[in-house]
Amino acid sequence: MKFWRKPLDLAAVRPARGRVVIIEERCKGCSFCIEYCSREVLALSESFNRKGYHFPKAIKPELCVNCHFCEAVCPEFAIFSVEEEAQA
Amino acid sequence: MSAKTAGGAAAAHPPVHPQDHLLRTDRLPHIWCTGCGIGIVFGSLMSAVMKSGLPLNDVAVVSGIGCTGRMAGYIKLDSYHTTHGRALPFATGLKLTRPQGKVIVASGDGDLFAIGGNHFIHAARRNLDLTVICVNNLNYGMTGGQQAPSTPFGAKTTTSPSGSPDQPFNFCALAAACGATYVARWTALHIRLLTQTIGEALAHRGFSFIEILAPCPTAFGRRNKIRNPLDLLRFYYDRSVVKNKISPDQAVMDFQGNLVVGKFVDVAKPTWLDGYRQVNSGQVGEWPEVAAEVPIPEKHLLGA
Numbered sequence: 332m333k334f335w336r337k338p339l340d341l342a343a344v345r346p347a348r349g350r351v352v353i354i355e356e357r358c359k360g361c362s363f364c365i366e367y368c369s370r371e372v373l374a375l376s377e378s379f380n381r382k383g384y385h386f387p388k389a390i391k392p393e394l395c396v397n398c399h400f401c402e403a404v405c406p407e408f409a410i411f412s413v414e415e416e417a418q419a
Numbered sequence: 420m421s422a423k424t425a426g427g428a429a430a431a432h433p434p435v436h437p438q439d440h441l442l443r444t445d446r447l448p449h450i451w452c453t454g455c456g457i458g459i460v461f462g463s464l465m466s467a468v469m470k471s472g473l474p475l476n477d478v479a480v481v482s483g484i485g486c487t488g489r490m491a492g493y494i495k496l497d498s499y500h501t502t503h504g505r506a507l508p509f510a511t512g513l514k515l516t517r518p519q520g521k522v523i524v525a526s527g528d529g530d531l532f533a534i535g536g537n538h539f540i541h542a543a544r545r546n547l548d549l550t551v552i553c554v555n556n557l558n559y560g561m562t563g564g565q566q567a568p569s570t571p572f573g574a575k576t577t578t579s580p581s582g583s584p585d586q587p588f589n590f591c592a593l594a595a596a597c598g599a600t601y602v603a604r605w606t607a608l609h610i611r612l613l614t615q616t617i618g619e620a621l622a623h624r625g626f627s628f629i630e631i632l633a634p635c636p637t638a639f640g641r642r643n644k645i646r647n648p649l650d651l652l653r654f655y656y657d658r659s660v661v662k663n664k665i666s667p668d669q670a671v672m673d674f675q676g677n678l679v680v681g682k683f684v685d686v687a688k689p690t691w692l693d694g695y696r697q698v699n700s701g702q703v704g705e706w707p708e709v710a711a712e713v714p715i716p717e718k719h720l721l722g723a
Contacts, residue, residue: 352434353434354433354434354436356433356448357447357448359448359452359453359454360453361453361454361648361649362648362649363454363459363648363649363652366649367608382448384453400610402436402437402462403459403462403463403466403610403611403614404459404608404610405458405459405462406451406454406455406456406457406458406459406461406462407447407448407449407458408436408438408439408442408447408458408462409436409448411434411436411437
């Protein structure tokens with residue numbers, strides 16, 4: 332992560348880390364989560380689900396900071412993030 | 420079951436979404452089209468209800484007919500899907516029989532303002548303690564995209580193929596003029612602000628009205644050259660300007676220019692139940708209250 336000015340508590344505070352979970356069968360492929368992911372974790376997958384929609388997949392899962400925005404912006408309740416151990 | 424353990428065992432147990440306990444998951448995936456904004460508003464509503472800490476046994480969701488009307492069918496709370504336009508009369512009855520409960524009316528612009536317009540103005544006038552969430556998609560989406568009272572001037576719909584000749588309602592100004600005590604408007608992408616506003620509206624005592632401008636790419640966007648859901652969502656969001664606490668008359672939605680969003684009205688006024696209790700307990704005197712020192716119109720001031 333780049334910093335404009337090095338924070339004083341950089342050693343003590345670790346950026347939060349999350350893991351994206353995608354419920355593929357609920358997805359309708361609107362790609363809101365892909366567009367509005369602030370860390371660009373997601374991309375549209377090549378494969379499709381039972382209804383024929385391309386669902387997102389996590390291409391850079393290690394970048395997720397557990398901001399829950401994908402969870403909020405998904406109109407299908409098909410994606411959410413869970414907290415992981417903070418980055419070392 | 421926590422979300423973490425469920426997410427780990429993906430194949431054997433499908434992952435459990437954090438909002439699944441408020442959803443009738445057997446009905447998912449829902450009927451709303453790809454990129455419809457109602458799902459986002461629905462998620463916001465559920466987060467706001469959870470964050471408010473209200474006892475879930477005392478929260479009811481009432482909706483009318485239309486795409487947004489399906490919300491009552493997907494939420495795992497007390498809910499009722501009323502006939503067309505009659506969500507507010509039903510909610511009124513529910514609130515008066517159980518005043519300690521929280522009644523949320525979630526409906527579309529066609530249901531609340533076209534067929535149910537008269538019910539809306541009177542519910543707002545009485546200042547009933549209801550939370551009204553109006554998802555405005557600028558047309559009648561469920562029936563195939565006909566012209567609605569919210570359709571902007573010049574927009575194409577199935578019943579106005581060469582552009583709507585009518586001027587649309589300004590719902591926020593209408594609600595405020597009728598006596599609503601909490602009025603706000605957001606677009607579907609203002610998710611955090613919307614969740615916060617719904618939470619405030621749930622805590623607010625009196626008639627609270629929230630309008631959400633939601634994309635309808637299938638019925639409205641397709642006929643107005645914004646077929647892609649993402650483009651339509653961005654079209655509304657990019658044009659929106661947040662102006663809090665301005666007069667709702669000034670909060671115009673000009674699709675050529677700016678769409679004014681924000682929280683416009685937040686005032687405290689006695690609700691209908693306050694007035695009803697006051698009248699029944701005999702605290703209201705004779706009408707009109709004729710006092711001895713009633714000012715007599717002064718003729719010399721009138722120029723007579």
